[in-house]
Amino acid sequence: MPIADKMVKMVESASMIRKMFEEGARLREKLGPDNVFDFSLGNPDVPPPPAVKQVLLELINNENTSHGYMSNPGYPHVRKALADYLNKEFKVGLTQDLIVMTVGAAGALNDTLRALLNPGEDILVPAPYFVGYNQYAFVAGANLKTAPTLPDFHLDLEGIKASITKNTRVMLINSPNNPTGVVYTKEELGSLGILLEEASQKFGKRIYLISDEPYRKIVYGVEVPSVFDAYPHTIMLTSYSKELSLAGERIGYLAVHPKAEDAAMIAGAAGVTNTMMYVNAPALFQQVVGQLQGVTVDIDIYKNRRDMFCEGLFAAGYEFAVPEGAFYLFPKSPIENDIKFVGILKEQNILAVPGTGFGGPGHFRLSYAVPEKIIKGSFEGFKKAIDCIR
């Protein structure tokens, strides 16, 4: 093999995903873009808020704007702006030294996992879960283990407790959740914190909580409770991919709870990992987000789509929980075999992702990061697909 043995499997699974994308492109070419109902991708299509363009122009027209290396964990003034904002939002006492600017949330997660985990240790994640976590665990040389969730996809605390072993180093959660749209409540996060403290005591080894929150601002009438309140040994990480629609610019950060055991050492190690992997987060967009704390895309666009999509699917006879956040629906497959049902949807030119890929078999994922006309246009196909099962 010319490539590393362990890469072979990764290349194969990536090539499956690529085939799915190419199929979408092929269908659009064949049928016209308005006749393909592609809900397979979580690529925000809502434009960035106008303030992004304004700040970009100001920065580029200012000859003092730097495009060079900065302190590897990020510009001190940007990290200070984030700490100030987060302290206002979470009352947590963050300092800029506990924040690392990263190459998106993916970079932040890679940094944190590499900093915390010895190869062969376990990451525990409630299933269904974002499919990328398999890749990030692979990069860290760690094992991704799953815990069950309740039927409504909220945390199954008994199930989590039973899944923790002496090899568990990290509990990884994602709320608002991809693919389910669930937002964990203050109460369940609090219970999770108590559970993680007890498990850390039981196994004589600190279990850290990593909270991946790129959809924190994409919520519909609910607040996302602070994970910092629930458990001190927490690293929160996120990106501006969704809240500012800057997914391709790869800008995010991680923040270590000031009361985490050895907080400074963890932030330091995550910063060093950042240096080893990426050197630093992109300079221009660090400076952009430093000026745009609290600014978001127009969330109502996503809310209207969610409402429209839910109504149409409900009318067509699908079963699902109405998502409180993110931009995904995770309906039950009308037949047990979700891969087969996704094939049936494809006959209606509807592209969805089987829940099996997210560790949630018997379901399928629909992203509504697509224009309303695509959502509206799909209802007839959804109806036909379910009718063809009955």
Add this chain to the structure above:
Amino acid sequence: MPIADKMVKMVESASMIRKMFEEGARLREKLGPDNVFDFSLGNPDVPPPPAVKQVLLELINNENTSHGYMSNPGYPHVRKALADYLNKEFKVGLTQDLIVMTVGAAGALNDTLRALLNPGEDILVPAPYFVGYNQYAFVAGANLKTAPTLPDFHLDLEGIKASITKNTRVMLINSPNNPTGVVYTKEELGSLGILLEEASQKFGKRIYLISDEPYRKIVYGVEVPSVFDAYPHTIMLTSYSKELSLAGERIGYLAVHPKAEDAAMIAGAAGVTNTMMYVNAPALFQQVVGQLQGVTVDIDIYKNRRDMFCEGLFAAGYEFAVPEGAFYLFPKSPIENDIKFVGILKEQNILAVPGTGFGGPGHFRLSYAVPEKIIKGSFEGFKKAIDCIR
């Protein structure tokens, strides 16, 4: 330990480097910026060419400019532009599928090493070498082994031959070289190619050549020969950090020789690694560099500094090879112990990096990515430091 065992050493060595930087900042604060002669950093201070600003403004004012995800290995039209440019420069028959846009040259190297190397395999690099290679080898789980160089820091082909073992998977070169400023000739690269082919035959295992070329355009009256001509099983990688002074923006690429054994599979695996680690290279700057192939900063600025610095150091009595490229000098330490001599320089408020850190003991590195007045102002101190030895 709250952090991964292997991270402890990395954090310690990073903290040493950080201390050096902080020392520079402390001295500048104490003595004023014009009285500290900081040659420790390779952070380009020459402004980006005006075309960068122009293209950035055009892109930002164009509402069709994307900030979202693209195909993970990079925008097809950008990779096409690069392939066209490289084919003109190297006559090599590259296609866009053999190019991956990356998060700087560091990202490109991490991608390529992870794609090629099984954990525990060896990377062979001629010493002295860029200190970051230790980190990238660590990220890939591989071993960095060194081969000797000739007294003038050109390739020691016999030494390389003797250093290759059955565990060697990758030969890694860097020309123009950091820290020595050497540019390998067409002849020595050709001989290296023959040597690598023979060694691959001997050990029954393809050895790949990785050529790290971020300083390709920063040369003074010489051409950097094409490494693609020397050996087909080659991956060339680089960034726009130096040639466009965009180090902080993290934009680079890798290109796999079309005739490399399993070229398509290697490019595919590098693209998947890119996805796993960073998702994609920053969107806006991909679009910028796609329009600026062949554009560079004003190289004469570096050339004038090199000439001035060489003249001053020569007059002060230092021994060194005049660099043909990059922006570093690598003089002999007047005493054997380079760490001690760097301490003596510091007494003159001159900051340099000991050669020991680059695997080149008995030398020290000076970066001339600094204004001319800093170079001029340092000569008295350099003279005093060498006098104080004698």
